[in-house]
Amino acid sequence: MGNPAAQDPDGNDLLMVRDFPVPPQAVYDAWADLTHVTDWWGPEGFIVPADRVSVDERVGGSYRACMVNTITGDELWWGGVLKDIEPPTRMAMTQQWQGPDGAPASPETLITVELAPHHEGTRMTFRQGPFQDRRDLDGHESGWNSSFDRLSRYLARYRGAS
Numbered sequence: 001m002g003n004p005a006a007q008d009p010d011g012n013d014l015l016m017v018r019d020f021p022v023p024p025q026a027v028y029d030a031w032a033d034l035t036h037v038t039d040w041w042g043p044e045g046f047i048v049p050a051d052r053v054s055v056d057e058r059v060g061g062s063y064r065a066c067m068v069n070t071i072t073g074d075e076l077w078w079g080g081v082l083k084d085i086e087p088p089t090r091m092a093m094t095q096q097w098q099g100p101d102g103a104p105a106s107p108e109t110l111i112t113v114e115l116a117p118h119h120e121g122t123r124m125t126f127r128q129g130p131f132q133d134r135r136d137l138d139g140h141e142s143g144w145n146s147s148f149d150r151l152s153r154y155l156a157r158y159r160g161a162s
Contacts, residue, residue: 011134012129012130012137013129013130013131013137014126014131014140014141014144016126016127016141016144016145016148017123017125018123018124018148018151018152019118019119019121019123019124020124020151021120021121021155021156022121022122022155023121023122024088024115024116024117024122025088026122027088027122027124027151028087028089029088030151030154030155031091032057032085032087034050034053034055037053039150039154040151041065041067041147041150042143042146042147043146043150044146044149045069045070045071046069046070046076047067047068047070048065048067052066052068053066055082057085058082058085059082059083059084059085060081060082061081061082062079062080062082063079063081063093064078064079064098065077065078065079066078075100076097077097077098077100077105078095078096078097078098079095079096079102080094080096080108081093081094083110084112088115089114089115090112090113090114090115091112091113092110092111092112092113093111094108094109094110095108095111095128096108096109109128112126112127112128113125113126124148126144128140128144
């Protein structure tokens with residue numbers, strides 16, 4: 001499994017590449033189907049309850065979700081707008097931390113996920129940015145790495161079931 005992470009040359013965007021031993025459609029479905037995202041969204045120590053996720057699954061549609069810290073119960077809300085949907089190869093969305101009431105709590109970033117056949121599986125290229133500072137970028141890199149580890153375990157179950 002690939003796990004390289006790199007920044008773009010100007011240092012404001014996060015670039016991560018992961019390889020998964022399943023077809024692109026399986027990875028796309030893990031991102032796009034709300035019955036799956038609750039299994040892997042969020043870093044270790046967080047859950048995303050199914051009743052705290054909503055999405056209008058169309059270009060221009062909005063989404064919103066909440067991660068809950070399993071120890072403290074603290075809630076981290078985020079949301080955005082779906083910008084591009086091209087199953088099973090690409091999706092793009094804005095992302096912004098929000099208050100529980102939906103009020104913006106951070107600058108907006110753009111997330112793109114590109115999926116391509118690679119060997120006998122899928123290469124996922126993930127980008128997010130621009131970030132305001134290195135601390136924010138590093139925090140997102142750590143969180144996404146943990147989430148993608150969870151995604152890898154989720155997809156291993158998918159592979160075992162096929």
